[in-house]
Amino acid sequence: MDKREEKTLNKIHYSFTKLINEKDYENITIQDILDDSKVSRSTFYAHYKTKDELLLSVTNHIFTHVFSKTLEEEKTHDFSKDAFYDYRHLIEHIFYHVRDEKELFKGILKSNGTQIFLDEFRKQLFRFADSYFNNYPYRGNVPTDLKKHIAVETFIVILKYWINNNFKETPEEISEYFIRAIIPE
Amino acid sequence: MDKREEKTLNKIHYSFTKLINEKDYENITIQDILDDSKVSRSTFYAHYKTKDELLLSVTNHIFTHVFSKTLEEEKTHDFSKDAFYDYRHLIEHIFYHVRDEKELFKGILKSNGTQIFLDEFRKQLFRFADSYFNNYPYRGNVPTDLKKHIAVETFIVILKYWINNNFKETPEEISEYFIRAIIPE
DNA sequence: AATAATACAAAACAATGTGTTCTGTATAAA
DNA sequence: TTTATACAGAACACATTGTTTTGTATTATT
Numbered sequence: 001m002d003k004r005e006e007k008t009l010n011k012i013h014y015s016f017t018k019l020i021n022e023k024d025y026e027n028i029t030i031q032d033i034l035d036d037s038k039v040s041r042s043t044f045y046a047h048y049k050t051k052d053e054l055l056l057s058v059t060n061h062i063f064t065h066v067f068s069k070t071l072e073e074e075k076t077h078d079f080s081k082d083a084f085y086d087y088r089h090l091i092e093h094i095f096y097h098v099r100d101e102k103e104l105f106k107g108i109l110k111s112n113g114t115q116i117f118l119d120e121f122r123k124q125l126f127r128f129a130d131s132y133f134n135n136y137p138y139r140g141n142v143p144t145d146l147k148k149h150i151a152v153e154t155f156i157v158i159l160k161y162w163i164n165n166n167f168k169e170t171p172e173e174i175s176e177y178f179i180r181a182i183i184p185e
Numbered sequence: 186m187d188k189r190e191e192k193t194l195n196k197i198h199y200s201f202t203k204l205i206n207e208k209d210y211e212n213i214t215i216q217d218i219l220d221d222s223k224v225s226r227s228t229f230y231a232h233y234k235t236k237d238e239l240l241l242s243v244t245n246h247i248f249t250h251v252f253s254k255t256l257e258e259e260k261t262h263d264f265s266k267d268a269f270y271d272y273r274h275l276i277e278h279i280f281y282h283v284r285d286e287k288e289l290f291k292g293i294l295k296s297n298g299t300q301i302f303l304d305e306f307r308k309q310l311f312r313f314a315d316s317y318f319n320n321y322p323y324r325g326n327v328p329t330d331l332k333k334h335i336a337v338e339t340f341i342v343i344l345k346y347w348i349n350n351n352f353k354e355t356p357e358e359i360s361e362y363f364i365r366a367i368i369p370e
Numbered sequence: 371a372a373t374a375a376t377a378c379a380a381a382a383c384a385a386t387g388t389g390t391t392c393t394g395t396a397t398a399a400a
Numbered sequence: 401t402t403t404a405t406a407c408a409g410a411a412c413a414c415a416t417t418g419t420t421t422t423g424t425a426t427t428a429t430t
Contacts, residue, residue, distance in 0.1 A: 002397090002398065002399080002405075002406065003397085003398065004396090004397065004398065004405085004406050004407070005405095005406065005407095008406080008407080029386085029387065029388090030387080030388075030389090031386090031387070031388090038408095039407090039408090040407065040408045040409065040410095041388095041389085041390095041408090041409085041410095042390085042391080042392090042407075042408075042409080042410095043406075043407055043408075045388095045389065045390080046406075046407085049389090050388095050389095112300045112301075114300065115297045115299065115300065116297075138369060139365050139366055139369075140365050140370075141361070141362075141365060142362045142365050142366055143362075145346075146342075146343065146346050146362065147366075149342050149345075149346060150339055150342055150343070150366055152342075153338045153339065153341070153342040154335055154338065154339070156338070157331075157334050157335055157337075157338040158331065158335070160334075161330075161331050161334060176326070177326075177327045177328075177331065180324050180325045180326060180327050181324050181327055181332075181335055184323060184324075184369030184370065185325075185369070187376075187377065187426090187427065187428080188426085188427065188428095189376085189377050189378070189425090189426065189427070190376095190377065190378095193377080193378080214415085214416065214417090215416080215417070215418090216415090216416070216417090223379095224378090224379090225378065225379045225380065225381095226379090226380090226381095226417095226418085226419095227378075227379075227380080227381095227419085227420085227421095228377075228378055228379075230417095230418065230419080231377075231378085234418090235417095235418095
């Protein structure tokens with residue numbers, strides 16, 4: 001990639017993550033980003049068609065790191081009664097990465113234009129759930145597909161709780177909450 | 186209330202619920218609403234400051250009906266091991282009302298400007314959970330407050346599943362899923 | 371029925387933000 | 401050194417928002 005291009009993309013990303021901590025996504029104008037990043041209008045539109053496309057770009061960049069480990073281990077395991085506890089390290093891994101990007105997660109999730117971000121998050125989490133929840137033995141007659149969705153939303157609501165709680169708990173403790181919520185007894 | 190006022194409010198509400206089934210909330214302009222409802226710009230702004238305020242108005246109007254029964258029975262019960270099954274009728278009541286307003290729920294939840302709607306929905310559901318989940322005995326060391334949030338999100342994700350499934354299941358079946366998701370075994 | 375109050379339509383308006391297009395310049399790649 | 405291209409800066413058309421004004425029609429009041 002051209003060095004100039006890399007530079008501007010970084011400037012835009014940097015300004016966006018900075019602005020998302022100051023105001024809601026929907027209230028950030030492209031003009032705000034241009035002013036802060038010192039990038040010209042024509043340059044911005046050469047890279048992104050819309051503000052949403054920028055958010056999606058930032059989002060995917062984060063998730064590449066957050067889900068790196070889970071993707072490696074994908075499709076090597078299956079859910080079984082106690083085997084799930086072995087996946088604890090994957091869950092912890094995700095929470096660790098989230099904590100690393102504290103401010104960004106906090107900024108985006110406080111915002112209203114979270115839909116795009118959360119949809120991408122759900123996609124990633126669902127792929128994770130899709131691999132490991134096929135033999136999930138609890139919750140009786142609830143359809144398997146729905147069980148997976150419930151697991152995903154449970155993960156997200158716990159994450160939001162953690163964020164609103166200012167990351168008071170350790171990633172291990174939060175992982176424990178998730179596992180307790182998923183596995184009865 | 187002045188008959189004229191009631192008339193215009195109805196026209197606006199009607200056009201909004203009609204448009205929300207045609208396109209995403211964020212893509213509906215106030216001009217669209219004006220064109221469809223034949224209400225003038227000045228009149229619209231005499232009643233609503235923003236489009237969000239309109240959505241909130243429609244939202245609260247729906248939830249007045251949906252949660253009517255749960256509000257009546259509020260603070261008369263407490264959660265206990267099997268007592269929860271007695272609240273099944275309240276849950277069913279909510280799902281029944283949702284099905285009555287099928288199109289509106291489908292339209293709004295398909296959309297991206299759902300945040301306002303869902304936040305209000307969460308508020309109502311949380312108040313419900315807040316009354317009945319104080320002695321919820323499962324999920325071990327997970328904080329009570331978090332348990333309530335998990336219950337709320339579980340409810341919502343099941344509702345979304347139902348909607349995407351085109352209301353194939355009966356309200357009773359969907360209620361059963363929710364109870365199965367909340368109460369182990 | 372007459373009067374007062376007010377909700378309304380219509381139109382014009384400023385203000386803001388979006389997305390496009392152009393020209394010339396600076397910087398990287400060959 | 402030459403070629404390619406990413407960039408800044410500016411101007412532009414366009415859509416949408418929210419405000420204001422004037423005159424009219426409808427409702428509530430007496």
